[in-house]
Amino acid sequence: MHDGSGRIVVQNLGKQFGPVNAVQNLSFTVEPGSVTGFLGPNGAGKTTTLRMLLGLVTPTTGTATINGRPHDQLGNPARVVGSVLENEGFHPSRTARNHLRVYAAAIGVPDQRADEVLGLVGLGAAADRKAGGFSLGMRQRLALATALLGNPQVLVLDEPTNGLDPEGILWLRNFLRGYAQQGRTVLVSSHLLNEVEQTIDQVVIISQGMTRYYGSLDQLRKSQQSRVLVQPADAAGLAKALQENGITQVSPTPDGRVAVGGSSVQQIGDLAAKAGIAVYGMQEETADLERMFFQLTQGQYAGAPAYGQAPPPGYGAPQQQVPQAPPGYGPPPGYAPQGPPPGQQGAPPQQQQQPQQQNEGWGGPR
Numbered sequence: 001m002h003d004g005s006g007r008i009v010v011q012n013l014g015k016q017f018g019p020v021n022a023v024q025n026l027s028f029t030v031e032p033g034s035v036t037g038f039l040g041p042n043g044a045g046k047t048t049t050l051r052m053l054l055g056l057v058t059p060t061t062g063t064a065t066i067n068g069r070p071h072d073q074l075g076n077p078a079r080v081v082g083s084v085l086e087n088e089g090f091h092p093s094r095t096a097r098n099h100l101r102v103y104a105a106a107i108g109v110p111d112q113r114a115d116e117v118l119g120l121v122g123l124g125a126a127a128d129r130k131a132g133g134f135s136l137g138m139r140q141r142l143a144l145a146t147a148l149l150g151n152p153q154v155l156v157l158d159e160p161t162n163g164l165d166p167e168g169i170l171w172l173r174n175f176l177r178g179y180a181q182q183g184r185t186v187l188v189s190s191h192l193l194n195e196v197e198q199t200i201d202q203v204v205i206i207s208q209g210m211t212r213y214y215g216s217l218d219q220l221r222k223s224q225q226s227r228v229l230v231q232p233a234d235a236a237g238l239a240k241a242l243q244e245n246g247i248t249q250v251s252p253t254p255d256g257r258v259a260v261g262g263s264s265v266q267q268i269g270d271l272a273a274k275a276g277i278a279v280y281g282m283q284e285e286t287a288d289l290e291r292m293f294f295q296l297t298q299g300q301y302a303g304a305p306a307y308g309q310a311p312p313p314g315y316g317a318p319q320q321q322v323p324q325a326p327p328g329y330g331p332p333p334g335y336a337p338q339g340p341p342p343g344q345q346g347a348p349p350q351q352q353q354q355p356q357q358q359n360e361g362w363g364g365p366r
């Protein structure tokens, strides 16, 4: 029997399709009570990983378990895990209710559950309409309703925001957060951080089939320090003056400026004046999570040492095939090519939003 924990554990998972390494040595844990984003660009290996988790693809290496068991050992898996994968088809001439009743019968739940889940996803009014005439948003809702039939403890959704309008994304966000607040597990893949950023607590970022970051989104956010870009008459002289005054996060930029972290415009200006170094311009750059996501997934950036010192903890060249970067940028503290940052695994869920009415937006009945 499975352990009923609601935990997803992926360990050293790999999948090779002929010469293609779709997934390589992937490890992460998804805890119940939270929404975890599974993020990466197109072709990163997200769908392959989810399909291995759901028993649809056999791993080349490693394991993927739900409640301590691989999918094929879950007994009646639809009662444990509900999933929506990309491109799921519906019989076009079957009504939404009948579609659900077919699936309900297959997993041994009563017919009336079809109407319950239609209500949950806001499709109650469209129960007798044929799925062939549904909008993309309505089809997404119907797919979610199908996943909910078995009242599963775990939900796994592959790119659920694809094709949704902003209202639909908001609806889905509230629905998923509400689901996790009931102590259930939600794993959502996406190639767009900004579409799921406000929905997720934890994040697994992959690229080229490998883990790039695994931990809480809050920690990733906190690692995003703002910095000041300074254009001085004497870059090396300014760096020296700053370092002598305890400001150590100083590095050159490709365009000849000096990037300074952990300091204010005023403080830098005062120290430059004291050292007799003219400053022609200063620009404050605020934290940008999207940029960090891009850096982690595209692998175009890696840290460079600052003036005369080692990079700060967590900064520096990643250990896995990530090309070179402009100086001054690097993966955040908590960057984890092969696993979670210390203390991040199993972090307690942080829920902030209450579920709202579940019948608005997302291409609802027309």
Ligand SMILES: Nc1ncnc2c1ncn2[C@@H]1O[C@H](COP(=O)(O)OP(=O)(O)OP(=O)(O)O)[C@@H](O)[C@H]1O
Pocket (backbone or CB within 6 Å): 017, 020, 021, 022, 040, 041, 042, 043, 044, 045, 046, 047, 048, 049, 191
């Ligand atoms: N059945 C298959 N046979 C051969 N190669 C495959 C197969 N399935 C996936 N791949 C390859 O594995 C890699 C990862 O694909 P996957 O679909 O898992 O990525 P993804 O992150 O889900 O991308 P997307 O966001 O575009 O759906 C890609 O290079 C893809 O072409």
